[in-house]
Amino acid sequence: MKVLIINASVRNERSYSRKLTQLFVENWKTRYPSDVFTYRETGIDSIPNINESWIAAAFKKPSDRTEENQKALELSDELVKELKEHDMYIIGTPMYNWSVPGGLKAYIDQVMRINETWKFRSGVPDGDYVGLLQNKKAFILSARGDTGYGENEKNRHVNFQTTYLKHIFGIMGVENITIISLDNEEFGGKVFEESKNNIFNIIQSIE
Numbered sequence: 001m002k003v004l005i006i007n008a009s010v011r012n013e014r015s016y017s018r019k020l021t022q023l024f025v026e027n028w029k030t031r032y033p034s035d036v037f038t039y040r041e042t043g044i045d046s047i048p049n050i051n052e053s054w055i056a057a058a059f060k061k062p063s064d065r066t067e068e069n070q071k072a073l074e075l076s077d078e079l080v081k082e083l084k085e086h087d088m089y090i091i092g093t094p095m096y097n098w099s100v101p102g103g104l105k106a107y108i109d110q111v112m113r114i115n116e117t118w119k120f121r122s123g124v125p126d127g128d129y130v131g132l133l134q135n136k137k138a139f140i141l142s143a144r145g146d147t148g149y150g151e152n153e154k155n156r157h158v159n160f161q162t163t164y165l166k167h168i169f170g171i172m173g174v175e176n177i178t179i180i181s182l183d184n185e186e187f188g189g190k191v192f193e194e195s196k197n198n199i200f201n202i203i204q205s206i207e
């Protein structure tokens with residue numbers, strides 16, 4: 001199986017979302033040593049935002065694209081090809097201002113491509129989306145300062161991180177999504193240590 005690791009934190013060694021993806025990879029390799037891992041960086045190495053040229057090219061039929069159109073989509077084509085070629089996605093992301101980091105948002109904008117990763121079922125804009133990434137699996141490993149962002153919890157209404165990612169990847173066809181969240185970083189001390197131990201144990205038990 002081919003596994004794509006997407007890291008989104010702008011921090012390096014101090015990033016807990018990176019620690020989660022590292023732990024996940026170490027655990028997975030012990031269970032499936034023949035699997036192949038690819039890393040995609042969206043935090044430290046920035047992903048450019050889409051622009052007017054990108055939009056003009058992405059919404060044009062491939063047969064009608066000019067050389068300039070094709071150049072505007074070079075990175076996007078690479079990222080989309082990467083998603084299609086991998087079987088499982090591991091997304092490590094911190095929560096920034098109740099949402100995802102800007103680099104991860106830019107990445108999502110690059111891969112949310114009509115007729116590449118999703119389409120309208122009827123062929124016209126009607127809100128009925130069909131995902132084109134079939135038979136994929138995803139783990140969202142999130143790190144957050146506060147707590148209570150789960151369903152029916154006190155901060156659920158401001159969780160624009162994991163709910164957003166689940167929705168976006170769902171539209172692209174990824175239905176098998178597991179969310180694992182490390183909370184309480186801003187509190188530190190015993191509370192955070194307990195959270196880390198719990199989440200680390202969960203990751204190490206994944207098969």
